[in-house]
Amino acid sequence: MDNISYSTEAENILHLFYGKDKLVYVEGDNDIPFWEYLFGELSSHTVEVKPVGGKLAMAKHIKAICEGKAGYFLAMDSDYDCFTGENNSPFIIKSFGYSIENSLISPKSICKVLKDINSLPARDVPASLCETWVERLNERVKKLVIYSILNQENRIGKVVFPDGSAQRFLSSKTSFFFSEEKIDSYIKSLGMNVSKKELEKKEEEVIKKYPSFSDIIQGHFLFSAALSFINNFSKKNGVKGTLSNKNLFIHLMNIFESHFGESHNHFSFYKKEFERINQL
Known part of the structure; x- marks a missing residue:
């Protein structure tokens, strides 16, 4: 069929x-x-x-x-x-x-994945690190999001978010966080002529529609960023091997089904x- x-x-x-x-x-x-x-x-x-x-x-x-x-x-x-x-x-x-990735990935879901694959007791779950990771992600990808929206609205035809390539923007291969310099350099290479006024206006528009820039990050890019963070944390914690795309999705989906309710940011x-x- x-x-x-x-x-x-x-x-x-x-x-x-x-x-x-x-x-x-x-x-x-x-x-x-x-x-x-x-x-x-x-x-x-x-x-x-x-x-x-x-x-x-x-x-x-x-x-x-x-x-x-x-x-x-x-x-x-x-x-x-x-x-x-x-x-x-x-x-x-x-x-x-x-x-859908933007509804699956949150500080809580990332913490749960880290707890499970690292066999962490509750006291060792890095909740504050997961919060910090999302906060820094929001701040660092803000320009990418705005340029991506303007690119689509104006039908410029650029690929602003390299599909599944979040790792290229990490400060180093083993880092948890993105490099602002690498992102700025990449945006400059796109050759999009966007004024400061346009950027500020679009940022205000995004903030009115979404509580967090992580809500509107391109889904595969967000997934790739989360996977890099989880694998780099696990390596530093002595876990051998890496989590695959498929297994991360299974983890996130199971967590979503177990915890989706009024406390979820997207429930209403x-x-x-x-x-x-x-x-x-």
């Missing part, structure tokens, strides 16, 4: 094949457990969640929904849609921040979004 292409009309009734109330399309395989969990927790609809193969493959489904031809749901990353005003429909539900957003979805 998964490799078969269907017409919009067929897709509108495909949920019946699975014995569900609704069909939900997501971008990729990694998005399935996240959205399945949230629909299971917050939605009154039973759903079948299926990947389409990436954001570009979502385009035809977004078009069908926006034209009023499709009755299924799309669950997708927000990217910078809140700044560009793109891809809005009652049948589309989006992540709070740039992507998702609760409100599913209250809207539940009326459809």
Whole structure:
């Protein structure tokens, strides 16, 4: 079934094949457990969640929904849609921040991963270090976020966040923190002519929409940064080997499912979004 292409009309009734109330399309395989969990927790609809193969493959489904031809749901990353005003429909539900990774990664979830893979007793969990890491991350990537938003809004066509390459900005290979000098040098190499006034205006706009810059960092970049921090901490703690992308995602997803609730920074957003979805 998964490799078969269907017409919009067929897709509108495909949920019946699975014995569900609704069909939900997501971008990729990694998005399935996240959205399945949230629909299971917050939605009154039973759903079948299926990947389409990436954001570009979502385009035809977004078009069908926006034209009023499709009755299924799309669950997708927000990217910078809140700044560009793109891809809005009652049948589309989006992540709070740039992507699902921004809801999975937090000081608490990173601490839990460190505790588990380093077999740390509660008293030795580096909670303050995890808080400091996120605080410094917010400060150091601020310019990258702003340039990335301006790049998309103005359709400049630059790759501001090197996909999955956060390690290149570390002060050293074994460091926990990013180098401001390396980030500034990289931004300069992009050749984007952005005035100080433009940067300040966009920063104010981001702050109004999001409580933290880590909410709107490109998801794969944030994931890469967290993975580097976790692996570097673990090496210094004497742990042999490194945590893989897949295993980190599994850890983060398990933590999210175990601790998602009113104390989670994004809970009220998702609760409100599913209250809207539940009326459809």
